[in-house]
């Protein structure tokens with residue numbers, strides 16, 4: 001199922017089914033890119049652990065594609 005693939009942490013791959021709390025976030029902030037708010041490619045799913053780790057790094061703008 002597509003949804004199953006979507007609902008897993010993009011960092012560590014833990015799935016919603018395994019009981020991990022997942023957070024949906026926007027790669028590009030919705031406030032600045034409202035047109036991307038519903039764009040699947042602009043969504044990132046993180047488990048709470050990775051989400052906390054990410055906010056500790058305090059940077060949302062250093063997202064980069066690897067090519």
Ligand SMILES: [Zn+2]
Pocket residue numbers: 009010011012013014046047048049050051
């Ligand atoms: Zn994770």
